[in-house]
Amino acid sequence: MSPRRRGDLEPARRTSAPVFAALGDDTRLSLVAKLSDGQRHSITRLCLGSALTRQAITKHLRVLEGARIVRSVRSGRESLFELDPAPIRQVRTYIDSVSEQWDRALSRLKSFVEDGAPGQG
Amino acid sequence: MSPRRRGDLEPARRTSAPVFAALGDDTRLSLVAKLSDGQRHSITRLCLGSALTRQAITKHLRVLEGARIVRSVRSGRESLFELDPAPIRQVRTYIDSVSEQWDRALSRLKSFVEDGAPGQG
């Protein structure tokens, strides 16, 4: 029926791609790094080391929020951001399954060659 | 001197962001999945299940190649692509260090709270 060869990477793919995309920016990765101290930070605080505008940083935070990597709570006049480690763990699992599949394929290839099978390249 | 608080995530960040960006697309993730069988595939082969044009797929392959996730070798009239697992392993390591840092921070927070320190939120 549906093309389900190989491992089960394919369901997790659609959910992983947006997380990868959100992590695919240096500014956003540095925001994640700052937030990986497990605490809540205001936007102005997160702007500190950066050359960018507050609004630029805000946009990046919203991108991270869209990928659920980050949550925001309003507290008084400031909005505080905190990391949600779940999506990052999820892509880690995805990467693991890709690597694992690659390793298995390679060992199959190896034993295939060791058996002296016909030319493979 | 240079702002080197926290762990050593910061050097690896600049090299990881492009890899994340390259993985942040569903089409490209599916190409990676196909190539994770450890074998070389031609472009037309990689186009098979897709609704996109060959040229679109080619562009995606070039993006993956730019991030060193994939290598291409010309063989006769076709150009064959194969996965290079190194960059993916690299981002996996990066993710691990972020998670690890988060876990450490959380356990520090926890013992801090257990010591009955003044209000933390």
Place this chain on the structure above:
DNA sequence: TCAATATGCAACCAAAAGGTTGCTTTTATT
């Protein structure tokens, strides 16, 4: 209440991303 602080909102802009179509070139095949 007035001023400072923190953020939100919106318009705008340039560049990059993702995709298409059409044509050429190279390599196989018959």
Place this chain on the structure above:
DNA sequence: AATAAAAGCAACCTTTTGGTTGCATATTGA
């Protein structure tokens, strides 16, 4: 030699991204 197959090149288009500036709004604090 002629045809078919595989890929490359280039122009073009639309949407998204990453960033800016300017102004409005909400919340503190003196």
